[in-house]
Amino acid sequence: MPEDSSRVLIADDNKVNRLLLSRSVELLGHRVSLAENGRIALERLRTEPFDLLLLDIEMPELDGFAVLEQLKADPQLREMPVIVTSSVEGLDNVVRCIDLGAEDYLHKPVNQVLLKARIGASVEKKRLRDQQKAMVRRFVTSEVADDMLQSGFALGGKRIHASVLFSDIRGFTALVESQGPEETIDLLNTYYMLMFDAIGSHGGVVNQMIGDGLMALFGAPLPLDDCAGSAVAAALEMVELIVQFNHERKAVDKAAIRIGVGVATGDVVAGYTGTQHRATYTCIGDTVNLAARLEAHTKVAGCGILIDDATQRALGDNVPTQALGEVPFKGKAATVEIFAVTTGQLH
Amino acid sequence: MDESVIDRAVYAELRDTTGAEFMAELVNTFIEEGPGMLAELRAARTEGNAERFRRAAHSLKSNGRTFGAVKLTTLAREFELKGLDADPARDAAGLAALEAEYARAAAELKALRDARR
Numbered sequence: 348m349p350e351d352s353s354r355v356l357i358a359d360d361n362k363v364n365r366l367l368l369s370r371s372v373e374l375l376g377h378r379v380s381l382a383e384n385g386r387i388a389l390e391r392l393r394t395e396p397f398d399l400l401l402l403d404i405e406m407p408e409l410d411g412f413a414v415l416e417q418l419k420a421d422p423q424l425r426e427m428p429v430i431v432t433s434s435v436e437g438l439d440n441v442v443r444c445i446d447l448g449a450e451d452y453l454h455k456p457v458n459q460v461l462l463k464a465r466i467g468a469s470v471e472k473k474r475l476r477d478q479q480k481a482m483v484r485r486f487v488t489s490e491v492a493d494d495m496l497q498s499g500f501a502l503g504g505k506r507i508h509a510s511v512l513f514s515d516i517r518g519f520t521a522l523v524e525s526q527g528p529e530e531t532i533d534l535l536n537t538y539y540m541l542m543f544d545a546i547g548s549h550g551g552v553v554n555q556m557i558g559d560g561l562m563a564l565f566g567a568p569l570p571l572d573d574c575a576g577s578a579v580a581a582a583l584e585m586v587e588l589i590v591q592f593n594h595e596r597k598a599v600d601k602a603a604i605r606i607g608v609g610v611a612t613g614d615v616v617a618g619y620t621g622t623q624h625r626a627t628y629t630c631i632g633d634t635v636n637l638a639a640r641l642e643a644h645t646k647v648a649g650c651g652i653l654i655d656d657a658t659q660r661a662l663g664d665n666v667p668t669q670a671l672g673e674v675p676f677k678g679k680a681a682t683v684e685i686f687a688v689t690t691g692q693l694h
Numbered sequence: 695m696d697e698s699v700i701d702r703a704v705y706a707e708l709r710d711t712t713g714a715e716f717m718a719e720l721v722n723t724f725i726e727e728g729p730g731m732l733a734e735l736r737a738a739r740t741e742g743n744a745e746r747f748r749r750a751a752h753s754l755k756s757n758g759r760t761f762g763a764v765k766l767t768t769l770a771r772e773f774e775l776k777g778l779d780a781d782p783a784r785d786a787a788g789l790a791a792l793e794a795e796y797a798r799a800a801a802e803l804k805a806l807r808d809a810r811r
Contacts, residue, residue, distance in 0.1 A: 363757045434756040456760040459711045
């Protein structure tokens with residue numbers, strides 16, 4: 348099979364048509380699977396990967412129109428390219444297929460040259476779309492990518508209740524100066540891998556990485572039942588993972604690293620900011636600023652995890668905390684009551 | 695051979711694009727499936743099931759067109775577009791004509807399949 352060979356599913360109830368189409372598609376170098384009606388076609392599409400569906404309209408059990416409708420309603424399959432191959436008459440039927448999302452309509456018997464061009468175009472379009480999706484996923488979280496692919500991209504935000512977590516490595520500048528850049532990159536990659544694991548496993552998404560610092564959101568873009576609890580659980584796991592990581596570093600005679608984490612909970616405005624050409628998904632608002640201030644304040648307070656009163660109230664008695672009193676923060680008119688998560692004391 | 699039954703140009707083009715061996719397989723499949731499609735059409739007429747009748751006629755039309763079976767295509771298409779007649783007796787003559795034309799087309803396709811190339 349050539350490298351650009353695609354997986355094509357042919358749905359047609361007529362045996363002669365199935366045989367002929369499958370021969371035509373195979374002659375173009377693609378791999379073919381067959382379905383005798385719309386119901387079987389949908390079953391196969393839901394369980395096996397395909398690049399293209401060649402769909403007949405007149406079929407028993409489930410006809411081509413119904414298949415198109417179901418594909419459109421299925422988030423997993425709505426982007427499956429479909430070329431309708433039919434001898435159904437009437438322009439209104441062709442229009443209906445296109446309206447329902449078919450890429451193209453070929454009259455049967457299908458002209459081989461036209462078939463080649465149409466399959467080529469559809470498969471190329473799908474390849475570009477897949478490539479684009481993979482690229483988007485590399486730069487934004489998969490949650491943001493899905494949100495963007497489903498609701499489309501629009502600048503502007505919406506107000507949501509969420510917890511924001513900031514974290515960074517203590518004394519990172521000194522660490523960078525004491526070792527080679529390759530070692531620093533290795534360290535950062537391991538650090539990020541551990542932090543992403545801890546955050547992701549509690550339903551959070553990392554939406555910014557700046558040097559050794561990161562910002563994570565709990566409750567956006569997807570709502571979380573207990574965003575404060577999840578953020579603090581993630582913070583505790585982050586600290587715990589760093590403790591384990593330090594054991595490994597100690598074994599090879601390397602200095603231990605320490606992190607500081609700040610968590611604040613409240614209303615944030617989440618959405619895309621930037622320009623039409625370059626934008627980023629982020630959260631802005633007092634809660635975000637406060638989380639950043641809390642993270643910075645861990646140095647002053649000498650503890651690993653600091654949270655604001657809103658987060659503490661949401662935790663209830665589930666996690667032991669220690670009240671550190673009211674602290675005036677830059678940019679805040681009123682003082683803020685802050686708490687240290689006691690199990691998060693640095694080892 | 696009666697050239698009005700199967701359009702030779704359509705047949706030759708199909709054979710050339712798909713290969714002689716495959717063409718023989720395709721003709722065999724049509725000859726195997728044809729009687730079933732005709733029976734389906736008759737059963738739908740007896741049952742008075744318009745949807746089934748139209749679908750069976752549509753299938754025959756589609757295959758007829760593939761092989762260049764000109765008259766078979768025309769007769770099947772008439773049934774597909776017209777649908778069931780209010781008077782079953784009026785469809786009987788058309789069905790008989792369609793069956794006779796199918797027999798001619800099948801015989802012609804067999805002869806073409808077996809002809810020395």
